[in-house]
Amino acid sequence: MANRFETTVRESADLIETGLKLLDGVFRQVRHSLQPDHERERTAVDACGPRNVDGAVSEISNRIVRLGTMTAPEDAPAAWREVLEDVRLCFTDVDGPRGSGRFGADVVLSTGMLAVQQALRGLSSHYTSPDGAFGTFVVNVLEVFDDAHIYATLQYREVIDRYRKRLERSPGDGAARVELARTYIKCGLYHDAIRELEVARQDGRARPKALHELAVAAFRAGRNGDAARYAREAMDLNESHPRTRLLLWLAAEKSGGYPADVPARMRMQVRSGRQPTALALEDVAARVGLDKTSGGRGTAVFDYDGDGYLDVLVAAAHGGCTLYKNNGDGTFTDASIPSGMDTCLTAFITAVGDYDNDGRPDLFITRNGFFSGECSLYHNNGDGTFTEVTAEAGLSGWGPAFTASWVDYDLDGRLDLFVAYNLGSLFERKTRNQLFHNNGDGTFTDVTDAAGISTEWPTIGSAWGDYDNDGRPDLFVSNSLGRSQLFHNNGDGTFTEVGREAGIDTYGLGSICYWIDYDNDGWLDLVQNVWSDSEDVIHTLEHGEGPPDGQPVRLWRNNRDGTFSLRSRELGVTGCWGSMSGNAGDINNDGYQDIVLGNGSPRMERVEPLTLLQSDGRRFHDVTFTAGLPITGKSHGVNLADLFGDGRLSLIVASGGAYPGDLLTVGAFCPKERLGHYLNVRLVGTRSNRSAIGARIRIDAGGRSQHRLVSGGSHFGCLPFEQHFGLGPHTQVVDAIEIQWPSGARQRLEGPIAANNTIRITEGDNRIEDVYASRGRAMAGPAELEPA
Amino acid sequence: MSPEERAEQRIGTVLPEVALASVAPPHAVWRLHEMAARGSGALLVFWSSVCSHCARYDQYLNTFSERHPEVAFAAIASRQSETIDDVRAALQARQLGFTMLYDPGSAVASQLFTQQTPRVFLVDAGSRLIYRGAIDNFKYPEDAEYEPYLEPAVESLLAGRPVARPETPSFGCAITSVYYTIPRPLKRS
Numbered sequence: 001m002a003n004r005f006e007t008t009v010r011e012s013a014d015l016i017e018t019g020l021k022l023l024d025g026v027f028r029q030v031r032h033s034l035q036p037d038h039e040r041e042r043t044a045v046d047a048c049g050p051r052n053v054d055g056a057v058s059e060i061s062n063r064i065v066r067l068g069t070m071t072a073p074e075d076a077p078a079a080w081r082e083v084l085e086d087v088r089l090c091f092t093d094v095d096g097p098r099g100s101g102r103f104g105a106d107v108v109l110s111t112g113m114l115a116v117q118q119a120l121r122g123l124s125s126h127y128t129s130p131d132g133a134f135g136t137f138v139v140n141v142l143e144v145f146d147d148a149h150i151y152a153t154l155q156y157r158e159v160i161d162r163y164r165k166r167l168e169r170s171p172g173d174g175a176a177r178v179e180l181a182r183t184y185i186k187c188g189l190y191h192d193a194i195r196e197l198e199v200a201r202q203d204g205r206a207r208p209k210a211l212h213e214l215a216v217a218a219f220r221a222g223r224n225g226d227a228a229r230y231a232r233e234a235m236d237l238n239e240s241h242p243r244t245r246l247l248l249w250l251a252a253e254k255s256g257g258y259p260a261d262v263p264a265r266m267r268m269q270v271r272s273g274r275q276p277t278a279l280a281l282e283d284v285a286a287r288v289g290l291d292k293t294s295g296g297r298g299t300a301v302f303d304y305d306g307d308g309y310l311d312v313l314v315a316a317a318h319g320g321c322t323l324y325k326n327n328g329d330g331t332f333t334d335a336s337i338p339s340g341m342d343t344c345l346t347a348f349i350t351a352v353g354d355y356d357n358d359g360r361p362d363l364f365i366t367r368n369g370f371f372s373g374e375c376s377l378y379h380n381n382g383d384g385t386f387t388e389v390t391a392e393a394g395l396s397g398w399g400p401a402f403t404a405s406w407v408d409y410d411l412d413g414r415l416d417l418f419v420a421y422n423l424g425s426l427f428e429r430k431t432r433n434q435l436f437h438n439n440g441d442g443t444f445t446d447v448t449d450a451a452g453i454s455t456e457w458p459t460i461g462s463a464w465g466d467y468d469n470d471g472r473p474d475l476f477v478s479n480s481l482g483r484s485q486l487f488h489n490n491g492d493g494t495f496t497e498v499g500r501e502a503g504i505d506t507y508g509l510g511s512i513c514y515w516i517d518y519d520n521d522g523w524l525d526l527v528q529n530v531w532s533d534s535e536d537v538i539h540t541l542e543h544g545e546g547p548p549d550g551q552p553v554r555l556w557r558n559n560r561d562g563t564f565s566l567r568s569r570e571l572g573v574t575g576c577w578g579s580m581s582g583n584a585g586d587i588n589n590d591g592y593q594d595i596v597l598g599n600g601s602p603r604m605e606r607v608e609p610l611t612l613l614q615s616d617g618r619r620f621h622d623v624t625f626t627a628g629l630p631i632t633g634k635s636h637g638v639n640l641a642d643l644f645g646d647g648r649l650s651l652i653v654a655s656g657g658a659y660p661g662d663l664l665t666v667g668a669f670c671p672k673e674r675l676g677h678y679l680n681v682r683l684v685g686t687r688s689n690r691s692a693i694g695a696r697i698r699i700d701a702g703g704r705s706q707h708r709l710v711s712g713g714s715h716f717g718c719l720p721f722e723q724h725f726g727l728g729p730h731t732q733v734v735d736a737i738e739i740q741w742p743s744g745a746r747q748r749l750e751g752p753i754a755a756n757n758t759i760r761i762t763e764g765d766n767r768i769e770d771v772y773a774s775r776g777r778a779m780a781g782p783a784e785l786e787p788a
Numbered sequence: 789m790s791p792e793e794r795a796e797q798r799i800g801t802v803l804p805e806v807a808l809a810s811v812a813p814p815h816a817v818w819r820l821h822e823m824a825a826r827g828s829g830a831l832l833v834f835w836s837s838v839c840s841h842c843a844r845y846d847q848y849l850n851t852f853s854e855r856h857p858e859v860a861f862a863a864i865a866s867r868q869s870e871t872i873d874d875v876r877a878a879l880q881a882r883q884l885g886f887t888m889l890y891d892p893g894s895a896v897a898s899q900l901f902t903q904q905t906p907r908v909f910l911v912d913a914g915s916r917l918i919y920r921g922a923i924d925n926f927k928y929p930e931d932a933e934y935e936p937y938l939e940p941a942v943e944s945l946l947a948g949r950p951v952a953r954p955e956t957p958s959f960g961c962a963i964t965s966v967y968y969t970i971p972r973p974l975k976r977s
Contacts, residue, residue, distance in 0.1 A: 154838045154961060187840040188926065222931020254932070286935075292957040293925045318841065319904040319959045334955055337901045338795045345903055345962045385794075660840040663926040663959055665933075 013127050013507070017120065021456075024116040031109045034102055053103075053110045054429055056090040061114065061427035063090070066146050070162055072176065114427060120456070121481035127507040130536065130549045137533055144602045144658075145370065145426035151186065151659055152346075152371045159183050174203025178210050185213065185604050188661030190221035208237045215247045216605045219254075220661070227251035228259055235266045242538040243605060250607055250631065271544035272575055273624030277614055278675055279588045281628045281651065285668040288643075289332040290314075292322050293665045296654035298349040299637035300718035302361045304339070305384050308771050310641050310720050311335075314654050314666055315347035315365065330644055340385050344376060351713030352721075353406030355415045356442060357690040358382070361721075364395075364417060369402035369460070370602075370658065372424035372431075394443045399431035400424035403512065406712030407464040407473050408689045408742050409451075410493055414438040415689045415712065420459040422480065433459055433477070452495050457482025463714040464694070465515030465524045468562055471744055473694050478510035478528050504556060504564045512715035516584040516593050517707040518571075518615065522698065523558040524709060527595060529579035530554060534601070536576035537608060544622070546576030553579055553597060572619035577611055581716040585640035587649045589676030589726030591706060592617045596651055598716065600634030602658040610635050610653060633657075633664045639717035642724055643668070645758055645772050647678040649724055652717075677727040679734055680758035682771060683710060687743035688763055694742040697723055701755070702731035727755050737761070797901060799954040802915050806832065806896055808864060808889035811875050818889055823860035824915045829945050830860040831938075832909040834897055835888070836867040837878030839905045839961040845923055846882055853886065856942055859910075862887040866897035867905065868964045897963050904960035910941050910951075918945060921956030 050056040063086045071079040096103050122138075129137050150156055163180035166173060177200035184193035194217045200210040211234035218227035231248035235241065249268040252258040258267055285291040295317030304311050309326035316322070320342040324332035336342040348366045355362050360380035367373030377393050378386040390396055395417070402422040406415045416438050421431040435451050436444035448454070453475065461478030468474070472489040479485065483505045487495035499505030504526070511529035518525050532540075536550045546552050555573050556564040568574070573595075581598030588594065597611035609631045613620035629651075637654030644650070648671045655664035679699065683692035693712035698705055708723040727734070734753040740746055741763050749766055753759070760769040797803075806820040824830035833849065835842050852861050863886055865875045872890050879888060891897060900909060910919035919941035927934040937956045944951045 151840075154840070156840055157838060188844050189840075190928070221928050222934065223928075291925075292959075293922065294957070294959040314957075316957075316959060318961065319957070322957045334957060336957070337797065340794065342901060342903055345965060660961070665925055 013123060016123055020116050020120050020123070024113060024456075027109050027113045027116065031106060031113075034105055034109075050090055051093055051095055053094055053096065053106050054114075056094050057107065057110045057114055058425065058427045058429060060087055060090045062146065062149070062425050065142060065426060066150075069142070069146065070159065070179070072166055072170075072173070075166070114429065117429060117456070118427070121458070124457070124482045124507045125509070128509055128530075128551060130547060133533060133535065136535075140533065140601075140603065142426065145423065147186070147602070148370045148658060149425060152368060156183060156187055156660075172203060174200045174206025174210065177203075178206050178213055181210075181213055181217070182604075185217050185220065186659040186661050188220075188663065190217045190661075193217040194221070208234060208241075211237065212241065212244050212247070212605075215244065215251070219247060219251050219607075220604065224251045224255035228255060228262075232259070232262055232266065239266065243534055246534075246538050246541070246607075247605065253631070268542055270541050270625075272541050273609060273611070273622050273629075274544070274626055275614075275621040275623050277588070277621070277623035277626050279614065279623065279627040280672045281669040282672050283630070283667050284650075284670045285666050288330060288668065289334070290324055290652070290668045291665050292316070292654070293663050294318055294654070294656055295658065295660070295663055296634065296636040296656035296666070297347060298716045298718065299639045299652055299654050300350040300352050300363070300713070301639050301641040301643070301652070301720040302352045302718070303720075304361060304380060306360065306382070309645070310643055310722065312639075312641075312643070312652065313341065313350055313363070314637065315344075315350055317346060317348075317368075317656065317658060318660055318663065320345050321347050321350075321365075326643065335384065338384060340387070341378070344378070344388075346373065347376075348373075348401070349403055349713075349716055350718050351404045351406055351417075352691075352718050353415045353417075353693055353712050354380075354690045355406065355417070355438060357414065359690055361691065362386075364404050364406070366401035366404050366419065369400055369422045370424070372398055372400050372428075374398055375401050375404070375419060389442070392442065394445065395436060397434070400428070402460050403462050403715050405462055405464055405714045406691070406693050407475075408694055409435070409464070409473055409475075409489060410437070411472065411742055411744070412438075412440075413685070413687055413689055413743065414440050415691065415693060417444060418462055418464070418475065420462040420477065422460055423458040430456055430458060433462070447493070451493060452497075453487055455479060455482075455485055460510055461512035461528070461715055463513045463515050463526070464712065465526075465709055466694070466696070467515070467524050467526075467558060469523065471740075473742075476504075476513055476515070476526060476528075478513040480510050480531070482510070483507055484510055484528065498562070502563050508551060508554070511579055512581060514582070514584065514711065514714050515709055516595075517709070518555070518584070518593055519557070519617075520592075520704065520706050521558075521560075522705070522707055523560050525558050526554075526556040526564065527582065527584065528554040528556065529582050529597065531578050531580065531601075532576035533578075534603075534606060537578060537599070540575040540577065545574035550576035552576055553582070553595075572621060573613060575611060575622060578606065578608060579611075580634075581636050581638040581653075583638050583640050583717045583719060585649050585719075585724060586726035587612070587640070587651065587671065588614060589647065589649075589674065589678050589728065590616070591676075591702070591704065591726050591728050595620060596638050596640065598635030598638035598653060600636075600657065602662075604657070604659060604662060607631060607633050608635075610638070610651075612651075629669060630667075632667060634662065637716045639719060640724075641720045642678075642680055642722065642758070644670070645680075647674045647680075647756055654716075676729045677732050677755040679725045679727065679753070679755050680771075681708075681723045681725065681737065682721060682758070682760040683739065684760060684762040685741065685743070686763040687745060688741045691721055692741070692763070693721070696740040698738045698740075699725050699734050700736045700738075701725070701727050701734040722758070731755065739763075794901065797917075799917055799920065801917055803909065803911055803917050804899060806864075806900075808891055808896060811865065811872050811879070811888045811890050818862050818887060820911070821915045823862070824911050825913050827860060827913065828858040829910065829912040829918070830862075830915070831856075831942070832911075833861075833863045834866055834900075834902045834905045834907045834963070835863040836865060836870060836905045836961060836963070837874050838867070838870070841926075841960040842906045843882070844926075845906060846884060848923065849886055850884055856946070858946060859942060862889050864889045864891050864896060866891040866894045866902070866963050867961075868894055894963050902958075902963065904958055904962050906960055907958040908938055910938065910945060912945060918951050919954050922958050926959065
C-alpha cells in the first residue's frame with residue numbers, strides 16, 4: 001500500500017523535478033561565478049587521485065557508503081578515522097587553492113549539486129517503484145554500484161580481509177560471516193562460501209539469510225539437491241520469501257522435480273513462457289564452436305573478412321573479445337589472436353559500422369558501462385586483422401560509456417557516432433553523452449553541444465530511427481533513473497527534444513531500446529526495455545504476467561502524427577523482467593517480428609530465463625519454454641542472425657554477469673526446422689554510407705508488406721546488416737522490394753524475386769546478387785534442414 | 789606483435805622457448821623445452837595472486853603434478869605491478885606447492901598472446917602446442933553442466949591421441965589493465 005508520503009511524491013513529481021533543476025541551476029551559477037573553470041571535463045585517467053572537486057566529493061561519498069555497509073556498529077569510531085584519512089587522500093591531487101574560503105564554498109556547492117542529482121535519480125526511481133518496494137530497490141542499487149568498483153579493480157581481497165578481521169574478534173558474528181560468504185560467492189568460490197555459511201546458520205539471527213545464501217551457493221556449485229534442501233530449510237523459517245521460493249524451484253527443475261517432502265505451499269507453478277508454438281529451438285553453440293564461457297556482454301554479427309559468411313564477435317566482462325570466423329560449413333573458428341581482437345579487454349558493447357566507407361566493417365567498443373573506462377575504435381584492415389585507432393580518430397575519452405551507435409545523422413554519406421554514458425559509481429556525476437561528426441578523413445569532431453543533445457540523466461539505451469518519416473534519423477534516449485528523451489533531427493545539424501510532446505518522456509528504469517515496425521505500417525515503433533526487481537520477475541513467472549503496478553517492457557506504437565501510445569499490455573507484453581538486452585526478428589518466418597528479451601541483474605542470486613515473445617501480427621505470446629529455451633541465467637548480448645544461410649534465424653546470447661563468479665556460457669539457439677519461407681536482404685550504399693545504416697526496406701509478398709530498418713547498433717546485440725524477412729509457409733516469391741536509402745534515393749525492384757535466398761542490392765543498381773551463389777548456395781547448417 | 793607472428797602461433801606449432809626463474813630460492817631457471825622433453829609434455833598456467841578466477845583452481849593446480857607426474861607443470865605470475873613478494877605471500881597463505889615462475893614486465897604473457905589469468909598452454913614432449921585456453925567452463929565437477937577442457941587434453945596427450953578440442957576462449961582477470969592503475973585513493977601507500 002502506498003503511504004501518504006509516496007502518494008504525495010508521485011503526484012508532485014513534476015513540481016519536485018522542476019524545483020530540483022532550478023536548485024541545480026542556482027548552484028551552477030554560483031560556482032561559475034566563484035571559479036569559472038572549475039567544471040573541467042574529465043577526459044583522461046587521473047594520475048593518482050581525483051583532480052577536481054567534483055571527483056573528490058563523489059569519491060569520498062562512495063567510500064563512506066562502502067565503509068558503512070562493511071563496518072560493524074562497534075567499529076564505527078575506527079571507521080570515522082578511516083573516513084577522515086580518505087578525505088585527505090581524495091583531495092590530495094585536487095587542483096585549486098585548498099584551505100581558502102572559495103575552495104570550501106566550492107566543495108559545499110559541489111556536494112549540493114551531487115545531492116540534487118541524487119535526488120532527481122531517487123525521484124525517478126521512487127516514481128516507478130511498485131508500492132513499498134522502493135527501500136528494497138535502493139538497497140539493491142547501493143550494493144550493485146558500490147560492488148562494481150571492488151571487483152573491477154580486484155579489491156575483493158581487502159573486503160575478505162575486513163570481514164575476517166571482524167570474525168577474528170567476534171567469531172559468533174553470523175551477519176559478518178554471511179557477508180564474507182556472499183563475497184566468496186561473488187568470486188565464484190562457492191565451496192568456501194558454503195563452509196562459512198554452515199557456521200553462520202548456527203547464529204539464530206543470521207540463520208534465515210545464511211540458509212538462503214547456502215541455497216544460492218549450492219545452486220551455483222551445481223549441487224542442486226543440496227540447494228533444494230537449503231532453500232526448503234530457509235522457507236521453513238520464512239515461507240513468504242519469493243527469492244528463496246524461486247531458488248527452490250530452480251534447484252528442483254534441475255534435479256528432476258521437487259523433493260517429495262516439499263509442501264505444496266512452498267512450490268512454484270510457473271505459468272509464463274508456456275503459450276503454444278510450432279517453434280522448436282536447440283542450443284547448437286557447443287556443436288558449432290560458439291560456446292564461450294565468460295561474463296556475457298555484447299555480441300555483434302557481421303562479415304569481418306568479406307567472405308560473405310556472418311561472423312560473430314563476443315565481448316567479455318572478464319577477459320578479451322572472442323572473434324569467431326564463420327567457416328561456411330556450419331562451424332566457427334576462434335580468430336581472436338590472428339585478428340588481434342583478443343587484446344580488446346573488458347569490452348561492453350560493440351557497434352559495427354564502416355566509418356571510412358572502404359567496404360570493411362569497423363568496430364566501436366564501449367567498456368564497463370557500470371564502471372568508467374576508455375572506448376576503442378578498431379579499424380578493419382581488410383586482411384583479417386584490426387588496428388586500434390581511437391586516439392588518431394579523436395575519439396579518446398574516459399567514462400562509463402554504455403551503448404554506442406553508428407548513424408549518418410547529417411546524411412553526408414559518412415557514419416557519425418553517438419556514445420551514451422551511464423553512471424560509473426553510485427555517486428558519480430553524469431558524464432555527458434557524445435555525438436561525434438565524421439570529418440571524412442578518419443577523424444571525428446565532438447558536436448554534442450552544437451547539436452543540442454544533452455541529458456542530465458544516466459543513459460543506458462539509445463536508438464536512431466526516422467520516426468516521422470521525414471528522411472532524417474532521430475534519436476531516442478532511454479535513461480535509467482530518469483525520463484526518456486526523444487530528439488527530433490531538424491536537418492541542419494541540430495536536434496530538438498520533443499519527448500514530452502511525443503508522450504514518451506516518462507520516468508522509468510530505462511534500459512536498452514530499439515526501433516522496429518512491429519505492425520508493418522511503415523512507421524517505426526519503439527521497444528524500450530525497462531528493468532524490474534526480483535519480486536516482479538517472480539510474480540511474472542508464477543502468474544504469466546507482472547503485477548498490476550509493475551513495469552513491463554514498453555512497446556510504443558507510432559501514432560503517425562509525431563506522438564506515441566504505450567501499447568504493451570494491449571499487445572500481450574505484460575511480463576516484468578530485468579530486461580537488460582533484447583532484439584527483434586522473425587524467428588518463425590511468419591512475416592511478423594518477434595521479440596527476445598535478455599534478462600537478469602548483477603546479484604548472484606538472480607537467475608532468469610530469456611523471454612521469447614512471438615508475434616502473430618495482433619499480439620505477442622510468451623513461448624519461451626514451449627520453444628525449448630532453458631533458464632539461461634543472465635542474458636546480455638542477445639542477437640538474431642541467419643548464421644547458416646538457410647533461413648533459420650538463430651538466437652545468440654552471451655550470458656553472464658558483472659561479478660567474477662558469474663560466468664556463463666554463450667548459447668546459440670537455432671530452430672530445428674525452418675517454419676516458413678524467407679528472404680535475406682543485404683544492402684551496399686554508394687551515395688549513402690557503405691553499410692547502408694539508416695536505410696529502410698519494404699518488401700511486398702503474399703499480399704502484404706513488411707518493413708525493416710538497417711541499424712547501426714544500439715545496445716548489447718549489434719544485429720547484422722542483413723535483413724531477414726519471413727514469408728510464411730506458402731509465399732515463395734517476393735513481388736517487389738523498395739529501399740529508402742539514407743541519401744534520399746528511393747529504389748524499387750519489381751519481382752518476381754525468388755524466396756529462400758540471401759541477396760545483395762547496391763544503391764542505384766537494380767541487379768540482384770545472390771550472396772551465396774558462388775559458394776554453392778546455402779551453407780551447411782548444424783543439422784539437416786527439414787523442408788518447410 | 790605483427791599479424792604474421794600472431795597467425796604463426798597456431799595449435800600444432802612449437803612454442804617459443806620459455807625460460808623463467810622460479811620465485812622460490814634458489815630461483816632456478818625453468819625451461820619449457822627441456823622440461824617438456826623430460827616426460828610426456830608440459831603445462832604452463834598464467835596465474836596471478838590477486839585473480840579471483842585463479843583462486844578457484846587452487847586445489848586443482850596443487851594436485852596436478854600428483855595426478856600427472858609425466859607432465860611438467862609450472863605457473864607463471866605475469867600481472868603488471870605484482871611483485872615477487874606478493875606472489876610468495878599468496879603461495880604461503882594459500883599453501884600452494886607448485887612451481888611458480890616470475891615473468892617481469894609480462895614479457896612471456898605478451899609473447900604467448902595471453903591477456904588474462906588463468907590461461908593454460910599444454911605442449912607435448914616436442915613442445916608442440918596441443919591445447920590452449922581455459923581449464924574448464926567454470927563449473928564444478930558435480931554440476932551436470934560441467935565441461936572440463938584441460939583434463940581431456942592431458943588424457944589425450946598421455947594416450948597419444950589428438951586433442952578433440954585443442955582451443956577454448958579464456959576468461960579471467962586481465963594481466964595488463966587500466967583498471968589496476970586508475971586512481972585508488974582508498975589504497976594506503
